[in-house]
Amino acid sequence: MFSGIVEEAAPVVRLQKDKDNLHITMRCSFVSELKIDQSISHNGVCLTVVKKENDTYTVTAIKETLEKTNLGLLRPGDKVNLERSTKLDGRLDGHMVQGHIDQTAVCTAVKEAGGSWYYTFQYEPLQDDYITVEKGSVSVNGVSLTVVNSKPKSFQVAIIPYTWEVTNFHQIKKGTVVNIEFDILGKYIAKIVKQQLGK
Numbered sequence: 001m002f003s004g005i006v007e008e009a010a011p012v013v014r015l016q017k018d019k020d021n022l023h024i025t026m027r028c029s030f031v032s033e034l035k036i037d038q039s040i041s042h043n044g045v046c047l048t049v050v051k052k053e054n055d056t057y058t059v060t061a062i063k064e065t066l067e068k069t070n071l072g073l074l075r076p077g078d079k080v081n082l083e084r085s086t087k088l089d090g091r092l093d094g095h096m097v098q099g100h101i102d103q104t105a106v107c108t109a110v111k112e113a114g115g116s117w118y119y120t121f122q123y124e125p126l127q128d129d130y131i132t133v134e135k136g137s138v139s140v141n142g143v144s145l146t147v148v149n150s151k152p153k154s155f156q157v158a159i160i161p162y163t164w165e166v167t168n169f170h171q172i173k174k175g176t177v178v179n180i181e182f183d184i185l186g187k188y189i190a191k192i193v194k195q196q197l198g199k
Contacts, residue, residue, distance in 0.1 A: 002041045003086045004094035004137075004144020009079040009168040013056050020063035022072065027056045028082055039099070041083040043168070044142030044179040045069050046099025069101045070141075070177045079168040081142040094144025095137040096184055102130055105140075107176045108154070117164060119172065122154040123180060129190035130182050139181040143167050 010028035017023075024042070034040070034057055038049045047059035066072040074080070086092065105123035121140065125131070132138050132147045132155040139145070140157060149156040164170050172178065 001086050002046070002083050002094075002097040002099050002142070003092050004044075004097040004139050004142060005083060006081040006143055006167045007083050009166065010082050012074050012076050012078050012080060015074060015076060018060075020066075022061045022066060023050075023058050024061060024071065024074065024080075025056050025058045026080065026082070030084070031055050031057050039085050041085075041097070041099050041142045042080050043070060044081070044097070044099065044139050044181055045071060045101055065101075068103065069179050070104055073177060079171055081167050083142055095139075097139045097142070097144060097181060098184060099142075100181065101179045102126070102182050103180055104177050105180045107172050107174055107178060110173060113158075115161060117159045117169075118148075118156050119159060119169070120149075120154060120156045121178060121180070124153060128194060129187045131186065131190060132182065133186060136186060137183045139179075141168060141172075141178045143169070 008028055010026050013027050014025040015022060034049050034052060036049055039046050045065060049057050050060055051058040061071045103123060103126050105121040107119055108122045109120040111118040132150045134147060134150045136147050138147050145157040147155045148158055159169050
């Protein structure tokens with residue numbers, strides 16, 4: 001379980017194809033604190049550390065993950081949002097994020113607003129319960145954000161300078177594909193309502 005509070009945007013060092021899998025090697029400031037079999041969120045995708053070497057570590061994304069996320073689009077040097085799993089004795093500063101990406105979305109606009117930025121994302125819902133609500137939560141590339149201007153197939157988020165600098169939002173532009181995880185509570189409620197209406 002994660003909170004959507006990114007620790008750092010770290011660079012991809014190496015990508016290695018292995019049949020339908022992709023081994024992703026990253027360099028970050030807390031490699032020495034990691035252990036094999038640990039779960040880390042990569043652009044919102046929960047992946048397991050399988051190897052450590054000097055100041056880098058490696059995770060593996062399987063075919064299913066590559067088909068449903070933007071990890072298959074990564075290139076060496078790209079910045080990836082990283083977050084270690086939430087400690088039970090810590091504060092939940094963001095919202096409950098599972099690290100299970102629902103689908104990708106495309107950035108359709110970036111608008112500067114006097115020191116902050118509005119990003120618009122568009123998506124084709126893969127399920128009826130993949131929705132956003134005004135002032136609700138959504139995870140974009142693993143970043144816990146508040147929805148503004150919610151529409152059936154699009155939404156906006158407002159990004160403050162700190163988030164823009166610390167995460168890979170500074171790399172996102174019109175046409176960029178991002179990972180989306182819709183709010184887990186919203187998905188459960190939408191499914192329950194759908195089942196009730198169907199009876």
